[in-house]
Amino acid sequence: MDGFLLQVLNGLDKGSAYALIALGLTLIFGTLGVVNFAHGALFMIGAFCAVTLQRVLNLSFETIDETKTDFLGNPLKVKTPYVESWFGPEVGATIIDWAVPLSILLAIPVMLLIGLAMERGLIKHFYKRPHADQILVTFGLAIVLQEIIKLWFGANPIQTPPPEALMGVANVGAIVGLDLPYPIWRIVYFCFAAIIIFAVFAFLQFTTFGMVVRAGMADRETVGLLGINIDRRFTIMFGMAAAVAGLAGVMYGPINPPNYHMGMDFLVLSFVVVVVGGMGSLPGAVLAGFLLGILESFASTTWATTTIPGINQIIIYLVAIIVLLTRPRGLMGRKGVMEE
Amino acid sequence: MFGLDKKDTSLLIIVAIITLLAPFILNPFPEGSAMAQFNAGYPDLMQRFVIFGIFAVGFNILFGLTGYLSFGHAAFLGVGSYACVWMFKLLGYNILPGILLSLVVSGIFALGIGYVSLRRSGIYFSILTLAFAQMSFALAYSVLSNPKFNLTNGETGLQVYTDDPQVLMGPNSPTVPNLFGLEMNATYKLELGPWLFQFNAGYYFCAIVMLLVVYLAIRIFRSPFGLMLRAVKSNQQRMGYTGLNTRPYTLAAFVISGMYAGLAGGLMASMDPLAGAERMQWTASGEVVLMTILGGAGTLIGPILGAGFIKYFENIFSKINDNVLHQWFAFMPDWMENAMVFIVHPFIGKGWHLTLGLLFMLVVIFLPGGLVEGGQKLMRWIRGDRRKKKAAEKAKSTTTTEPAE
Amino acid sequence: MNVKPDFSKNANMATTAPAFLSVWDMHAYYGESYIVQGISFNVHEGEILALLGRNGAGKTTTLRSIARLDNPEVRHGEIWLDHQPLHKMRSHEAAVAGLGLVPEDRRIIAGLTVEENLQLAQIAPPIGWSLERIYELFPRLGERRRQEGVTLSGGEQQMLSIARALARDIKVLLLDEPYEGLAPVIVDEIEKTLIHIKEQGMTTVIVEQNAVRALGLADRAVILDTGSIVFDGSAAEVLENEDLRSEYLAI
Amino acid sequence: MGILDIKDVSKRFGGLQALSDVTLSVKENSVHAIIGPNGAGKSTLLNCLVGKLIPDTGSVMFDGKSVLGRSPYEINQMGISRVFQTPEIFGDLTVLENMMIPCFASRDGAFELNALSQFMKQRDVLETAEAMLVDMNMADKRGMHAASMSRGDKRRLEIGMCLSQNPRLLLLDEPTAGMARADTNNTIDLLKEIKEKRDITIAIIEHDMHVVFSLADRITVLAQGTPLVEDDPQNIRGNPKVREAYLGESA
Amino acid sequence: FTNEPTGSSVTLGFNVPQTGPYADEGADELRAYELAVEHLNGEGDGGMLSTFSSKALQGNGINGKKVEYVTGDTQTKSDAARASAKSMIEKDGAIMITGGSSSGVAIAVQGLCQEAGVIFMAGLTHSNDTTGKDKKANGFRHFFNGYMSGAALAPVLAANYGNDRKAYHLTADYTWGWTQQESIAAATEALGWETVNNVLTPLAATDFSSYIAPVLNSGADVLVLNHYGGNMVNSLTNAVQFGLRDKMVDGKQFEIVVPLYSRLMARGAGENVKGIFGSTNWHWSLTDEGSKAFVKSFGTKYGFPPSQAAHTCYVQTLLYADAVTRAGSFNPCAVEEALVGGDSSLPGISSEANRGFLFDGLGNGQTLYRADDHQCFKDVLVVRGKENPTSEFDLLEVVEVTPVAQVWYEPDHPMFAGGNLGECNPGA
Numbered sequence A: 001m002d003g004f005l006l007q008v009l010n011g012l013d014k015g016s017a018y019a020l021i022a023l024g025l026t027l028i029f030g031t032l033g034v035v036n037f038a039h040g041a042l043f044m045i046g047a048f049c050a051v052t053l054q055r056v057l058n059l060s061f062e063t064i065d066e067t068k069t070d071f072l073g074n075p076l077k078v079k080t081p082y083v084e085s086w087f088g089p090e091v092g093a094t095i096i097d098w099a100v101p102l103s104i105l106l107a108i109p110v111m112l113l114i115g116l117a118m119e120r121g122l123i124k125h126f127y128k129r130p131h132a133d134q135i136l137v138t139f140g141l142a143i144v145l146q147e148i149i150k151l152w153f154g155a156n157p158i159q160t161p162p163p164e165a166l167m168g169v170a171n172v173g174a175i176v177g178l179d180l181p182y183p184i185w186r187i188v189y190f191c192f193a194a195i196i197i198f199a200v201f202a203f204l205q206f207t208t209f210g211m212v213v214r215a216g217m218a219d220r221e222t223v224g225l226l227g228i229n230i231d232r233r234f235t236i237m238f239g240m241a242a243a244v245a246g247l248a249g250v251m252y253g254p255i256n257p258p259n260y261h262m263g264m265d266f267l268v269l270s271f272v273v274v275v276v277g278g279m280g281s282l283p284g285a286v287l288a289g290f291l292l293g294i295l296e297s298f299a300s301t302t303w304a305t306t307t308i309p310g311i312n313q314i315i316i317y318l319v320a321i322i323v324l325l326t327r328p329r330g331l332m333g334r335k336g337v338m339e340e
Numbered sequence B: 001m002f003g004l005d006k007k008d009t010s011l012l013i014i015v016a017i018i019t020l021l022a023p024f025i026l027n028p029f030p031e032g033s034a035m036a037q038f039n040a041g042y043p044d045l046m047q048r049f050v051i052f053g054i055f056a057v058g059f060n061i062l063f064g065l066t067g068y069l070s071f072g073h074a075a076f077l078g079v080g081s082y083a084c085v086w087m088f089k090l091l092g093y094n095i096l097p098g099i100l101l102s103l104v105v106s107g108i109f110a111l112g113i114g115y116v117s118l119r120r121s122g123i124y125f126s127i128l129t130l131a132f133a134q135m136s137f138a139l140a141y142s143v144l145s146n147p148k149f150n151l152t153n154g155e156t157g158l159q160v161y162t163d164d165p166q167v168l169m170g171p172n173s174p175t176v177p178n179l180f181g182l183e184m185n186a187t188y189k190l191e192l193g194p195w196l197f198q199f200n201a202g203y204y205f206c207a208i209v210m211l212l213v214v215y216l217a218i219r220i221f222r223s224p225f226g227l228m229l230r231a232v233k234s235n236q237q238r239m240g241y242t243g244l245n246t247r248p249y250t251l252a253a254f255v256i257s258g259m260y261a262g263l264a265g266g267l268m269a270s271m272d273p274l275a276g277a278e279r280m281q282w283t284a285s286g287e288v289v290l291m292t293i294l295g296g297a298g299t300l301i302g303p304i305l306g307a308g309f310i311k312y313f314e315n316i317f318s319k320i321n322d323n324v325l326h327q328w329f330a331f332m333p334d335w336m337e338n339a340m341v342f343i344v345h346p347f348i349g350k351g352w353h354l355t356l357g358l359l360f361m362l363v364v365i366f367l368p369g370g371l372v373e374g375g376q377k378l379m380r381w382i383r384g385d386r387r388k389k390k391a392a393e394k395a396k397s398t399t400t401t402e403p404a405e
Numbered sequence C: 001m002n003v004k005p006d007f008s009k010n011a012n013m014a015t016t017a018p019a020f021l022s023v024w025d026m027h028a029y030y031g032e033s034y035i036v037q038g039i040s041f042n043v044h045e046g047e048i049l050a051l052l053g054r055n056g057a058g059k060t061t062t063l064r065s066i067a068r069l070d071n072p073e074v075r076h077g078e079i080w081l082d083h084q085p086l087h088k089m090r091s092h093e094a095a096v097a098g099l100g101l102v103p104e105d106r107r108i109i110a111g112l113t114v115e116e117n118l119q120l121a122q123i124a125p126p127i128g129w130s131l132e133r134i135y136e137l138f139p140r141l142g143e144r145r146r147q148e149g150v151t152l153s154g155g156e157q158q159m160l161s162i163a164r165a166l167a168r169d170i171k172v173l174l175l176d177e178p179y180e181g182l183a184p185v186i187v188d189e190i191e192k193t194l195i196h197i198k199e200q201g202m203t204t205v206i207v208e209q210n211a212v213r214a215l216g217l218a219d220r221a222v223i224l225d226t227g228s229i230v231f232d233g234s235a236a237e238v239l240e241n242e243d244l245r246s247e248y249l250a251i
Numbered sequence D: 001m002g003i004l005d006i007k008d009v010s011k012r013f014g015g016l017q018a019l020s021d022v023t024l025s026v027k028e029n030s031v032h033a034i035i036g037p038n039g040a041g042k043s044t045l046l047n048c049l050v051g052k053l054i055p056d057t058g059s060v061m062f063d064g065k066s067v068l069g070r071s072p073y074e075i076n077q078m079g080i081s082r083v084f085q086t087p088e089i090f091g092d093l094t095v096l097e098n099m100m101i102p103c104f105a106s107r108d109g110a111f112e113l114n115a116l117s118q119f120m121k122q123r124d125v126l127e128t129a130e131a132m133l134v135d136m137n138m139a140d141k142r143g144m145h146a147a148s149m150s151r152g153d154k155r156r157l158e159i160g161m162c163l164s165q166n167p168r169l170l171l172l173d174e175p176t177a178g179m180a181r182a183d184t185n186n187t188i189d190l191l192k193e194i195k196e197k198r199d200i201t202i203a204i205i206e207h208d209m210h211v212v213f214s215l216a217d218r219i220t221v222l223a224q225g226t227p228l229v230e231d232d233p234q235n236i237r238g239n240p241k242v243r244e245a246y247l248g249e250s251a
Numbered sequence E: 001f002t003n004e005p006t007g008s009s010v011t012l013g014f015n016v017p018q019t020g021p022y023a024d025e026g027a028d029e030l031r032a033y034e035l036a037v038e039h040l041n042g043e044g045d046g047g048m049l050s051t052f053s054s055k056a057l058q059g060n061g062i063n064g065k066k067v068e069y070v071t072g073d074t075q076t077k078s079d080a081a082r083a084s085a086k087s088m089i090e091k092d093g094a095i096m097i098t099g100g101s102s103s104g105v106a107i108a109v110q111g112l113c114q115e116a117g118v119i120f121m122a123g124l125t126h127s128n129d130t131t132g133k134d135k136k137a138n139g140f141r142h143f144f145n146g147y148m149s150g151a152a153l154a155p156v157l158a159a160n161y162g163n164d165r166k167a168y169h170l171t172a173d174y175t176w177g178w179t180q181q182e183s184i185a186a187a188t189e190a191l192g193w194e195t196v197n198n199v200l201t202p203l204a205a206t207d208f209s210s211y212i213a214p215v216l217n218s219g220a221d222v223l224v225l226n227h228y229g230g231n232m233v234n235s236l237t238n239a240v241q242f243g244l245r246d247k248m249v250d251g252k253q254f255e256i257v258v259p260l261y262s263r264l265m266a267r268g269a270g271e272n273v274k275g276i277f278g279s280t281n282w283h284w285s286l287t288d289e290g291s292k293a294f295v296k297s298f299g300t301k302y303g304f305p306p307s308q309a310a311h312t313c314y315v316q317t318l319l320y321a322d323a324v325t326r327a328g329s330f331n332p333c334a335v336e337e338a339l340v341g342g343d344s345s346l347p348g349i350s351s352e353a354n355r356g357f358l359f360d361g362l363g364n365g366q367t368l369y370r371a372d373d374h375q376c377f378k379d380v381l382v383v384r385g386k387e388n389p390t391s392e393f394d395l396l397e398v399v400e401v402t403p404v405a406q407v408w409y410e411p412d413h414p415m416f417a418g419g420n421l422g423e424c425n426p427g428a
């Protein structure tokens, strides 16, 4: 039973990541109609915002310790981070410790900027081009971004641990009298995802912005005729989607250490999630994200893998196929969006 | 000629000449010169050019012509390879049964997957094919490679072992893939001064197969069937109201293009008798999509150009290293040499992906419609804009846009 | 018969009454197809101009050019609306400047209800008729306000499209075949509406195949043929001119 | 008993009863016009005939066989062709190719894997298509991309495509809307001629009374989803109910 | 024979992963190769040439021919690796191919080299199969393997964690994972441990939470991660996240074991590796003359110490060059004869199979290139994540150097049986 609940939690957690990425992807893909293969790369760049901030905070000056030697037998250079020397070792260490949450502050403007630049500089010219061209150009961009990160940070994963205080496990089952130890940071991630999802929904639901964007996607020309500068709204939308992806990436760092191609790992599944959720539907994307996350978790349990070997690797796709065959437009898709 | 009109015939003849002379054309630089790095005229790469060309041409029948973007075509390539290697293991190294089985198996696979996937269109179709391919990949990679039931040999790839049955192999049969004794890896080397040209049996076999299937593709493009496929792409609704049943058309296109992929897979295994699961992964499916778009979806030779483009960068650029760079820039003063190497370094060797990514972007941005379109633009530019002016005057009344070529 | 445009005459007219919307030597292209080949005409404040011509003459192209849509591309020429240089604007700016276009295929936005289609028009200033006033004029739309716009019948869509233009405070109304597909009663009704708005000072350009109807309504007419103006004069003149009527309008 | 028998057909969209118990019979070799206010359900009725919609109740028999439950291509193969209210053509193909496709459909049936012959060498099909283009007065546009034609031209192409199939029953949904007067007259003549030459039955929806009265042998007036009257053209013109609900004073 | 060098130079093919998850490994391998070429051509400080027990290499290239090289990208995919190797052979005339960072790739490329008639000097490959059921006459492996890891590691584990343990294995689903898991399980079971479960995880997995969660309630008190690269970094991170290291099971501290370590991976896993046991082929902190010489020349050139990947690749290159020089020919058959054909043997092991080429001075003490399967036998290092690293490179500490006798096995050992070395193939 506990094992079962644990897998539900795992599923929710995986689902959070899928849902967040799929949410941004839907904004771009299901709403603006652009197939953005660079979305995974945005997620990755978000994670590397955290890495960067961590690096920056760890910028150090070197002092030479004569008593020790380095691997070549020379005197050892000891590094002390500037923040520790400026704010004192205690405070400095705390700041470094909180690098990941702090990098949210860095990631929001950076991702918005990247999103805006990307839309203005590139995507803008591709709204009217065939999806095939969009795929090619965004895939090219994804590779370029990925390679630049690799050039800079290397190919190996880089640890971005959570703050000390949020490490370790908490017994989330305690309230109902169960023993359910679960990593604190994963709980944080889930809550964070819930907040972001809610915020995005609220923004699109309770503002006319959402309606305008939907209309603009259906018929840009006519919306322009009604005096609305749809381009600007598309740009904002794109920036928002990039920011959502970036934040999802920042917070994901402590769960699994970022590497340059974590985006690609998520990309394909995110597309599946968006489509299973139904094109053009934000709730659909979120629902499908959680659904597939939980399914994947269950299929990876010992019980499942021993009963049906390999089920964990095919379950998502199998379910995707079943959903798409029984529901023509995914779980909650709108008619006419990318059906041709 | 061959039941084609003049334009298509000349296109086919040009393609034929280029493929047959490829060993010369692809090796323009003398051995040992600094530019020799850019030579692509060695058997393995030439084989890849034509094999992926076949794959992309087939894919284009579905995507370029019919408008269905399959994201799982690599699955058919993969099953084709596995089928072929299994024939090697069971019957022997003659490639004919292998390739035939590749065609049959991939055809059956395509029929099944197509039947289900074609119930949806647009992105929903794409994701269905992707899901099927990823499932096939997972099956090949792990499920079907467990020691008890090893059909695929997992990550290592399916190989021929000396203790395999190979029932049709005589004591003197060659122990490499061959066509009735003609070994696929047999290469005749021609040295002309500092140049070295390689004529490889396997390459010519693949090249002839490619010419045949390109010819077939042209016939399909120009046939009533091909017209119907273009109609499907343009307006499926209207097709129905015109009395045409779109399902068999799309399914036939799907199966044909799946069999092209299977054929490519079979040829791949025939050139190098190993079938790896990663051939079926989504990245491989994505690659053929990129090839087709890059070259020009819906055009006849675009996909082949796209395939060549990507394979060239993968194989040639990844092999350039700093050492080579230093040789290139050796004529410069040292500081400049180092600076140049420093600048170019990120784009070659392990940076070949970066170069490829940039080129993808440049091509779509500046050559909408792909390399073929780019080529046409270039031709027009060379012919001068005299005709353009005339055309502009005429365009008012007739905007004659030739269909895909 | 000489029906080539006579710009000196145009210029004369410009002196008699100031042009409200004026198009000067406009050349428009679809890609490399040269469609509108240097046309000039003026529309005066408060008048209705009928833009006539055969299929493919370039009427829609002209309206789209004035509305500053991305396609066609206007490569040369000037367009002024009430002293504002439309030719320097993009379509949404032209709309804010007071231009309203009712496009030929109605362009009801999929996924939005009737009411949302109207609300959409009232997001960017300046805002025109209130929804109540619109529903009063077109009760059918009021009844169907929650229905998805694209599922309306053809005629209802046409009403919605006109209503959407009126929902904005516009200075010039460009109508591309507004009567197409409408029942005769409705045509009468819309005609009355047009007269009604004209009385309130609206300047209108109307493209219509039903030349008789259009000429009955219009003050002035411009006839286009293969991208050039072949006639520019009063509506009555067209009705009188047998050659013009049979050659370009088949009436 | 006519060639087409519609019995008690009803169709509901959510809260809207679009058709209620429509019964209508079209006689072989006649031209039957369906007129009525916008949103009366005329297009909906046609949609029920070609398999686009399935009525909630009722039956539709064509030549003694039910069409309900069949897919559009089967219905077309039975001999019913339809022109849509908004032109449905193959935009990416040339005009000639557009015209050839229905010819193939009538020659080869719903599906044929003729992947090795060349479509431009199919003399019979090519000739029919070319002839049709000449009939439709579009021969000079044969190489043009269908999508880049003007609206009126698209509609003419679509009519041509349907006619080239030699259907037994031709359904026309506002075929001349947006068409220049001259071409409207041409189309009327063409339809008359074809009707005379071949055994063809036509059901036409039209708001242009000129067209209706030139062609129709019989007229049904549909209002709010039910047939109001069915009668000969002269009687319809005089019917006060029809005048009020539909024609207005101008007819 | 294939690609017989005729001019004044000879070309070697360095086929390493330059893209994909093992790219950093590949980059380090490439550095080592460049260093080796430098030393072979008599440039630089000569590195291990001076400590190598065979003195055939003079720093004048190989057999007097200047060493040149070409590089390629395996992408850690069998297909791409074979394509790249083929182009080296067909286009560049490479006489020997070396490199790689995955057993799947190594086996695929080894098969290709056998067919083409060139020598393959394996880089990083740790699967038993490489010199087991997939061994080839033209292929050679200096690196150790899964069996050796098990044999070296098990006693240390027993000594530290006791003989009564229940182990739960997570295993990468491919040849390397399978054979390593089999080896570790067998070795630990022999000492009294129980293997409660073995779960295969797909290579593409990135989040291991749903594989880790069941461990909590499985009753196991040791988690063995048969993972490498990104897999290992993530599964270890996840295991620590779930509090496994703080868990007590039946009064015993829960422990995690990573049987195959590398410093690059350890860096990726950061804090999490502290105190965790594993094995490695070589470590820069070794103090024998050979290792010191290598670390010095590598460290001077690149500014950081070499990884085990760099070490094995460097050594393989020297061994090849040495064999050619001793044979006096580039002919693969002659090279095979020189590399493994001797009849020297490791002291202290009495076995028929203890026969081949014995050398020393390349870092792991006395080493035998065994004739029967072309596998090197040498001491194996058992390491542990260091609690208090003094620098970013100082992540592992060597807890034991397991003598070669303890990791010795017979060529017909069941875990290696089934293959056939075949005949050396000199090609055309």
Ligand SMILES: Nc1ncnc2c1ncn2[C@@H]1O[C@H](COP(=O)(O)OP(=O)(O)OP(=O)(O)O)[C@@H](O)[C@H]1O
Binding pocket: B396, B399, C030, C031, C033, C035, C053, C054, C055, C056, C057, C058, C059, C060, C061, C062, D147, D148, D149, D150, D151, D152, D153, D178, D180
């Ligand atoms: N998108 C387009 N691309 C290329 N050519 C076009 C395009 N749209 C229209 N044309 C061409 O421009 C010319 C003028 O078209 P336009 O739509 O302006 O005619 P129109 O006068 O409105 O005709 P109609 O009465 O049929 O609507 C026609 O020859 C048409 O083929």
Ligand SMILES: Nc1ncnc2c1ncn2[C@@H]1O[C@H](COP(=O)(O)OP(=O)(O)OP(=O)(O)O)[C@@H](O)[C@H]1O
Binding pocket: C151, C152, C153, C154, C155, C156, C181, C183, D013, D014, D016, D018, D036, D037, D038, D039, D040, D041, D042, D043, D044, D045, D085
């Ligand atoms: N898919 C649908 N969903 C909801 N309502 C619909 C749908 N299709 C049509 N309707 C409604 O059904 C009614 C009849 O529509 P229909 O298109 O048949 O009218 P029509 O008689 O053809 O009118 P017009 O002459 O204006 O084309 C209209 O009120 C329309 O809004």
Ligand SMILES: CC(C)C[C@H](N)C(=O)O
Binding pocket: E101, E102, E103, E104, E124, E125, E126, E127, E176, E228, E260
């Ligand atoms: C790099 C190696 C030591 C491990 C590697 N994954 C293999 O397959 O052998």
Ligand SMILES: [Mg+2]
Binding pocket: C059, C060, C061, C104, C176, D150, D151
């Ligand atoms: Mg028009």
Ligand SMILES: [Mg+2]
Binding pocket: C153, C154, D042, D043, D044, D085, D173
């Ligand atoms: Mg209608």
